[in-house]
Amino acid sequence: MSxxxxxxxxxxxxxxxxxxxxxxLQATSExxxxxxxxxxxNEAYKQYDVLRRLSVPERIIHFTVHWLNDDNQVEIHQxxxxxxxxxxxxxxxxxxxxPTVNESILKFLAFxxxxxxALTGLPIxxxxxxxxxxxRGRSETEIMRFCQAFMTELYRxxxxxxxxxxxxxNVSGREIGFLYGQYRRILxxxxxxxxxxxxxFGGSHVRxxxxxxxxxxxxxxxxxTHQTPLKNKVVGISGAGNVALHAxxxxxxxxxxxxxxxxxxxxxxNESGFSENSLxxxxxxxxxxxxxxxxxxDDGHGDYQADASPWQLNMDIALPCATQNEIDEPAAQKxxxxxxxxxxEGANMPCTTRAHQVLAENxxxxxxxxxxxxxxxxxxxxxxxxxxxxxxxxxxxxxTTLKHIMRSIHxxxxxxxxxxxxxxxxxGANIAGFxxxxxxxxxxxx
Numbered sequence: 001m002s003x004x005x006x007x008x009x010x011x012x013x014x015x016x017x018x019x020x021x022x023x024x025l026q027a028t029s030e031x032x033x034x035x036x037x038x039x040x041x042n043e044a045y046k047q048y049d050v051l052r053r054l055s056v057p058e059r060i061i062h063f064t065v066h067w068l069n070d071d072n073q074v075e076i077h078q079x080x081x082x083x084x085x086x087x088x089x090x091x092x093x094x095x096x097x098x099p100t101v102n103e104s105i106l107k108f109l110a111f112x113x114x115x116x117x118a119l120t121g122l123p124i125x126x127x128x129x130x131x132x133x134x135x136r137g138r139s140e141t142e143i144m145r146f147c148q149a150f151m152t153e154l155y156r157x158x159x160x161x162x163x164x165x166x167x168x169x170n171v172s173g174r175e176i177g178f179l180y181g182q183y184r185r186i187l188x189x190x191x192x193x194x195x196x197x198x199x200x201f202g203g204s205h206v207r208x209x210x211x212x213x214x215x216x217x218x219x220x221x222x223x224x225t226h227q228t229p230l231k232n233k234v235v236g237i238s239g240a241g242n243v244a245l246h247a248x249x250x251x252x253x254x255x256x257x258x259x260x261x262x263x264x265x266x267x268x269x270n271e272s273g274f275s276e277n278s279l280x281x282x283x284x285x286x287x288x289x290x291x292x293x294x295x296x297x298d299d300g301h302g303d304y305q306a307d308a309s310p311w312q313l314n315m316d317i318a319l320p321c322a323t324q325n326e327i328d329e330p331a332a333q334k335x336x337x338x339x340x341x342x343x344x345e346g347a348n349m350p351c352t353t354r355a356h357q358v359l360a361e362n363x364x365x366x367x368x369x370x371x372x373x374x375x376x377x378x379x380x381x382x383x384x385x386x387x388x389x390x391x392x393x394x395x396x397x398x399x400t401t402l403k404h405i406m407r408s409i410h411x412x413x414x415x416x417x418x419x420x421x422x423x424x425x426x427x428g429a430n431i432a433g434f435x436x437x438x439x440x441x442x443x444x445x446x
Contacts, residue, residue, distance in 0.1 A: 007036045010051055021104035023324060027111050027349060028055045030356075034430040042438070048446070050438040057110060059083040060103070061157050065131060067149035069142055079150055081129035081157055081165075084110035087440040089123035090161055092377060092384075094168030096130035097146075097175070105324070106130060109168075112348055113377070115433030116370035119409045122381035127163055129154070135170050147178035155183050160192045160388070166380050167196040169323070172242070172287075173208070177201075192387030195380035204383035205395040207376075210402060212246025214375015215319060215346045216254065217403045221410040222342060222367060225423070231255030234273075236340075238262045238310045239321035240293050243346045243373065245286065247319055249279040260310035261293055261302075262322065267310040268293040270302035278302075314338045321346030332358035345369035356426075371409050371429040378405045 010032055018024055032051060039045050061081040069075050080103060083091040093113040096106075106128045114126025131150060135143050158165060167176050176196045183193055190202075197203035206213070216230075223230050235256045237244050240263045248258045257273035278301040286292040297304030311318065311327075311334045318340045320327055324347065327335070332355035335343065343359060344367040345351065351359070351366075359366045379402060386392055393401075409429070416435075417428020 006040060006051075007032060010055065013052065014055060018104075018107075021107060023108040023349070024104045024111065026353060027108040030353065030426075031111075031115065031430045031434070034427040035434040038431055038434060039438075044442045045438050048442050050441045053441060054085065054114070054434070054437055055111070057082050057084040057107060058086060060107075061129075061154075062103070063153040065133070065146065065149050065153060067145050069145075070139055077131050077133040077146070079129070079131040079153060080106050081154060081163070082106045082110040082127060083157075083163055084126045084128070085114040085437060086125040087437055087444065088118060089125050090159075091127035091163035092117055092124040092166070092380065093127040093129070094166045095171045095175075095179075096128070096168040097133045097135055097170040098130070099132050099134045101130045101132045108324070109348055112370050114437065115430065116374045117377055117381075118433040118436040119371060119412060119429060120374055120378045120381060120405055121408060122378065124164075124377070124381050124384075127165070128168070129165060130168065130171070135175075140174075143175065144178045147175055148182040151179045151182040152186070155186050158183075158193055160384070164192065164380070164384055165194050166377070169241070172196075173198050173203075192384045195383040197383070199392075202383075202387050204379055204386055204398060205393065206398040206402060207379050207383060208242055209246045209250075210379035211243045211346065211373050211376035212248075212321070213250045213399070214378065214402055214406050215243070215247045215321075215344060215372050216250040217375070217406040218367060218372045218410060219251070219317065219319075219342070219344055220254070221407050222344065222365065222425075225410075225414070226342075226365065232257065233317055234259055234313075234315040235317045235319060236260040236310055236313060236315040237319045237321055237346070238267075238326060238350075239323075239347065240268075240282075240286070241321070243376075244319075244321035245279060245283050247321060247346055248274060249276065249283065252276050252279060256317075259313050259315060262308075262310035263291065263293055265291060266293070266304055266306040267308040267312075268297055268302045268304045269308070269310075269313060271313060274301060309334065311335055311338060316341055318343045319346050320350035322350065323347055324349045325352050327351045327355045329354040329358055331355065335359075336362045336364070340364055343367070344372040346373050348373070365423070365425070367413070367425040368429055370433065371413055371425060374409055375402055375406060378402060
């Protein structure tokens with residue numbers, strides 16, 4: 001059967017079943033286009049129907065969370081855990097608390113997570129979960145009660161050798177602590193069932209910084225391959241969470257000039273570049289402010305503009321670190337117009353399909369999130385290992401391991417994506433992850 005026929009068959013099969021899940025269909029179709037030739041060339045892959053099997057989650061757990069707010073009123077929210085692939089290890093992926101959370105978004109995140117985790121080389125599968133609960137404006141007591149109620153429903157489906165959740169949007173060390181405390185009370189077990197824990201009870205050094213730092217370590221590898229130094233390069237970043245702020249900090253420490261950050265309400269711009277001190281201040285105080293970027297602006301660390309884009313200044317490198325599909329076709333064209341040469345994803349799938357086309361047409365070097373933001377889950381995997389061995393590795397050792405893992409992922413992208421002097425990082429990452437997962441399906445059978 002032809003390349004197009006197999007690709008059309010898969011697309012039509014998924015569309016017929018999940019026509020209303022746009023994010024999930026976008027993610028599966030993008031990977032399928034890149035790996036279809038590898039699939040067609042391998043008889044075992046076709047015999048075991050690995051492409052369709054890898055496209056569909058192994059299990060989706062959907063539950064209702066009932067809890068009591070500070071006004072003694074019952075609130076009801078929805079919770080999910082999408083256990084996409086356990087082929088190469090226990091399910092692994094974050095929990096997201098945000099009003100936009102739905103099954104489509106979690107399925108796309110879990111699908112991408114499976115390929116990302118495969119690239120790390122660690123024995124971890126892919127999953128994602130969360131709730132439509134919005135912690136903004138909630139008291140700490142309300143957040144604690146919600147986390148406890150959420151874990152009371154989730155605990156029976158997770159465990160150190162089954163499924164190991166971590167944090168994601170709006171789930172940081174505080175929420176992980178509340179979730180883990182409830183899990184420990186219910187099961188009377190202390191183990192590595194969640195990662196991203198505080199260092200005082202089994203957490204790992206570098207975990208908070210890992211995704212942002214790993215993004216910059218991948219950027220260094222990409223720039224070296226293109227014989228371009230990071231020092232003095234102008235970097236634009238979207239987002240104002242852990243990933244964005246730590247990426248900005250590490251890039252600044254390595255001599256780059258970071259000129260933008262953003263949130264859902266606007267952008268903080270500084271053509272001279274943010275100082276290391278201002279970024280450290282933002283990281284240390286972000287939980288104390290409703291709008292940390294506005295607070296930085298008020299302290300003289302840049303110009304905060306409501307409803308503004310972080311991509312309106314000239315820059316060499318763009319690092320979107322906010323959310324999915326934040327860069328559409330007009331935003332991609334704006335990057336082209338502002339002389340961007342490299343784009344690495346700090347968020348999961350922040351570029352639309354049409355944005356990808358604009359980047360490719362203008363020969364912008366593009367690295368997908370499954371490769372460039374894999375640092376967080378890599379350190380989560382190391383935290384699992386430390387918990388299992390009842391040990392704690394040093395900050396410097398873990399940071400060094402993170403650099404090695406990111407460079408290994410870069411090398412896999414080159415091996416699978418370099419042809420005739422051109423490097424397609426997206427295709428390289430997709431094929432490398434696909435081979436590891438597809439081989440595991442073949443070896444394990446039906």
